[in-house]
Amino acid sequence: MIYDAVAGACLAVIVFLSFRGFNLWPIVLLGGLLYFIVRMNGGLPFQKGFTRVGRGVGTANRVTFDKIGGQKTAATELQEALDFLAHPEAVEALGIRPLKGIMLSGPPGTGKTLLAKAAATYTNSVFLSASGSEFVEMYAGVGAQRIRTLFKQAKDMAKAESKKSAIIFIDEMEVLAGYRGKHSSHLEYDQTLNQLLVEMDGLSSRDEIRTLVIGATNRIDLVDPALLRPGRFDRVVRVGLPDREGRYEILKLHTANKPLAEDVDLAAIARETFGFSGAHLESVANEAAILARRAGENKIRQAHLREAIDKVMLGEKVTRKQTEIEKHRVAVHEAGHAIVSEILRPGSVDSVTISPRSNALGYVRHSPQDDIYIQPRSEMEKDVAILVAGGVAEMEVFGESSTGSADDYDKATRTARQMVMCGMSDLGIVDIQLIPSDVIHRTITAITQGQIQRVRTLLTRHRKALEEIAAKLLEEESIPGEQIRQLASLPTVRPRSRKRSVEARP
Numbered sequence: 001m002i003y004d005a006v007a008g009a010c011l012a013v014i015v016f017l018s019f020r021g022f023n024l025w026p027i028v029l030l031g032g033l034l035y036f037i038v039r040m041n042g043g044l045p046f047q048k049g050f051t052r053v054g055r056g057v058g059t060a061n062r063v064t065f066d067k068i069g070g071q072k073t074a075a076t077e078l079q080e081a082l083d084f085l086a087h088p089e090a091v092e093a094l095g096i097r098p099l100k101g102i103m104l105s106g107p108p109g110t111g112k113t114l115l116a117k118a119a120a121t122y123t124n125s126v127f128l129s130a131s132g133s134e135f136v137e138m139y140a141g142v143g144a145q146r147i148r149t150l151f152k153q154a155k156d157m158a159k160a161e162s163k164k165s166a167i168i169f170i171d172e173m174e175v176l177a178g179y180r181g182k183h184s185s186h187l188e189y190d191q192t193l194n195q196l197l198v199e200m201d202g203l204s205s206r207d208e209i210r211t212l213v214i215g216a217t218n219r220i221d222l223v224d225p226a227l228l229r230p231g232r233f234d235r236v237v238r239v240g241l242p243d244r245e246g247r248y249e250i251l252k253l254h255t256a257n258k259p260l261a262e263d264v265d266l267a268a269i270a271r272e273t274f275g276f277s278g279a280h281l282e283s284v285a286n287e288a289a290i291l292a293r294r295a296g297e298n299k300i301r302q303a304h305l306r307e308a309i310d311k312v313m314l315g316e317k318v319t320r321k322q323t324e325i326e327k328h329r330v331a332v333h334e335a336g337h338a339i340v341s342e343i344l345r346p347g348s349v350d351s352v353t354i355s356p357r358s359n360a361l362g363y364v365r366h367s368p369q370d371d372i373y374i375q376p377r378s379e380m381e382k383d384v385a386i387l388v389a390g391g392v393a394e395m396e397v398f399g400e401s402s403t404g405s406a407d408d409y410d411k412a413t414r415t416a417r418q419m420v421m422c423g424m425s426d427l428g429i430v431d432i433q434l435i436p437s438d439v440i441h442r443t444i445t446a447i448t449q450g451q452i453q454r455v456r457t458l459l460t461r462h463r464k465a466l467e468e469i470a471a472k473l474l475e476e477e478s479i480p481g482e483q484i485r486q487l488a489s490l491p492t493v494r495p496r497s498r499k500r501s502v503e504a505r506p
Contacts, residue, residue, distance in 0.1 A: 063117040069253045070246025070278055071111055074239045078102065078115055081235050085123035085165045085210055099234040100203045101213040101227075103173070105220040106239030109279025112216040115239065116169040119214060125165040126157045132175035135192050143176075143192030151199045155209040165210040173215035174222040193224060200232045241277055244270050250278050254285040261299040269305050272350065272367050276312075284308045310365070315358030322361070327474060329394060330354045333404055334362040335469040336393025337386060339462055340455055341366065342481075342490045344382045349485075352469075353478035361404065362473075367481070377424040380415055385451040387412040392455045393466060409448075416447040462488060 065075045084091040084098035104112040120127035135143040154166040180190045203211050227233055248270035287308035292300045331354050338352045350367035391405030423429035425443045465488035472479055
């Protein structure tokens with residue numbers, strides 16, 4: 001290292017001068033202190049501020065919008081905003097003010113970075129990406145210098161590649177552009193954000209290199225409003241979780257290079273993965289291929305994909321030794337979930353298993369027909385009933401519940417609390433912040449206790465089916481929903497729509 005060479009040279013000079021009679025101990029102590037500070041911080045304080053910031057993307061790695069599934073709305077809105085780079089003459093003819101920035105907001109794994117890369121391909125621009133954390137340092141002024149370097153670097157890259165536009169992508173924008181004034185220790189964060197605002201204000205359609213800034217965050221609520229005003233980040237594009245059609249498109253993209261067996265039904269897999277992001281679906285396709293290889297097969301079957309869903313949700317199967325009493329309790333617990341779910345929502349149960357995965361000793365998988373985003377009171381009450389059914393089943397058979405119901409009860413109380421917030425309780429429409437906590441507690445308890453009584457009545461009526469399904473689970477560990485309906489003598493008509501959920505006994 002260069003620092004070691006310099007230190008060695010300085011040491012030699014100090015030794016030489018000491019033989020000449022000079023008192024160099026103060027210089028030695030000061031030099032040692034400075035050397036320690038430099039090595040602890042990985043270099044000189046301002047050295048990183050003048051190095052290259054961000055990462056460019058080569059032509060071979062370009063992404064196009066047709067390679068991104070499940071985000072048609074976001075892609076369309078983004079393409080409209082990109083026309084000032086792709087078609088500047090047409091935009092100027094209509095007197096449209098070019099957009100300087102676009103903020104992509106959404107959960108992790110939904111494709112925000114891919115959309116930014118596709119934007120660069122769509123506009124034939126150079127693409128430079130950076131993370132918000134790259135601009136945060138303990139030394140004041142370093143972050144601001146890196147912002148200036150980033151914008152200059154983007155223009156230099158465009159000139160070097162003979163292109164007329166550049167796209168700067170900054171991920172984790174909430175780190176760089178959080179509310180000003182919240183950091184009391186120093187103003188480094190505020191200086192960095194101020195410099196970004198200055199650079200964006202300086203962008204113009206008359207620049208030799210037209211520059212667009214694309215930010216990405218999953219915490220838009222933490223971003224300073226000054227950055228989101230018109231004239232800076234003009235548009236906030238919501239990049240949400242894909243719907244069923246979007247999940248189907250994503251699955252097709254991620255299985256295009258994989259050999260699929262004839263029994264594979266991607267539409268069914270898309271229906272069963274409500275709430276999955278694009279990253280989750282990519283993992284499902286990849287895990288299915290791994291499971292096929294583990295089984296020694298040369299094609300991916302539907303069973304591999306369905307097991308991959310469970311693995312992504314709950315983790316790998318574990319070899320956990322359980323006593324017969326514990327296994328019996330788990331079987332009764334899951335049978336209770338399954339029976340109540342089938343009674344309240346006929347045809348909703350896809351499978352039931354007591355094979356342990358991660359922290360779950362068993363689970364019920366539901367298969368909805370459609371995605372559901374809003375629910376009436378009656379449906380939320382059914383959610384609470386299905387969640388408490390496992391613990392109630394244990395009470396019916398063993399006379400007491402167990403710690404395995406803790407997660408179910410937590411979800412049930414959160415659902416009941418949401419009912420109170422949405423005006424679905426006896427309190428009516430209220431501001432939950434103004435209601436005493438004991439009143440909220442009593443209301444939530446009344447909702448959950450009402451559903452516990454409802455479930456107890458249902459399971460008492462189907463006690464024989466509960467015991468038969470539990471015995472079957474002990475024998476086979478996993479049984480399909482169709483067999484559950486047969487054992488319980490319940491109809492097989494599937495509901496038109498239901499949301500997807502998994503009740504797991506930890």
